Amino acid sequence: MANSIKLTTGSSFPSIEATLAEGSRVNLSKAHSGADWQMLVVYRGKHCPLCIRYLNILEEHQAALKEIGVSVTAVSADSKAQLAESMEKLNISYPIAYGLNEQQMKQLGLYISAPRSAQETDHNFSEPGLFVINDEGTLQAIDISNAPLLRPELSVVVRGLTFVRNQDDYPIRGTVAY
Template sequence: MTNSIKLSAGNTFPLIEAQLLDGSYIQLGKAQGDATWQMVVVYRGKHCPLCTRYLNLLEEHKAALAEIGVSIVAVSGDSKAQLQEHSEQLTVSYPIAFGLTEEQMKTLCLYISQPRSEQETDHNFSEPGMFIVNEQGTLQAVDISNAPLLRPELDVVVRGLTFVRSQDNYPIRGTVAY
């Protein structure tokens, strides 16, 4: 049986730090550089070709997101060695963290899967999630999936965020009930 509680738009994003390949740590949900918002992309891991494609496609939207004040961070439950190996297939310049624990995955209310075999990966992993965190540390938007084929279309996300960021006090949607 699984827990049906999910993070809700309008709630405070949980404080989670994740490690980068250079040994430093990044706080998920805290904007980087000149940005005031952060997009947190949780991906399954190096074993997932759809994740590799999505992360590389996200790089193509990095400049447009930066223009509207949104920084990017990606994270998975992979080990440092797995991320180092995966980096050879990635063409990204935004930070990617590793080592998201199962407890942290649960804190983010992500779906968690078991590997189909040891050849796939050696640990349980989260399914995709995208969290848009505003300058107050509040979830402006959230998308959690139970399968790698269900992910937000990045062109739509960037256009939508561009619209939201251009408005004065655009409300957080979906706060009445879910």
């Protein structure tokens, strides 16, 4: 079994770049569209129908997230061509990137899986992850999973972030020890 790092809340989010669907490079930790916090959603790739569904549900929460100053970017290890195929099934307005490599996956502490067959995909891919980075570049919240069926319910995430953003002194949780 391979060892992996574990990102901790309260620490700086690593500087990781990927390529957006239209071809420009983006720092995945940086908020955009007038927001000061960033939510990064890592998904498995076009081969995962649960991921496509999750990304489409995330679109339904864009107005609420924008209202509290949280931007969203999604990323996977897919190629440009695979992302283009995914876009046919996605109805999203937030940026989506491709090309996350294994070194970056490990840097994020994500679980990595091998494809079951060439029909599934042609590369190793990360399992789901959700990272919330605050206006100081610090990890406010982390959720990683080893399977696509274990993801936080987005309505709960949005309600929780709304609560946190409306507090003057809400602390970053989970910083004592692990």
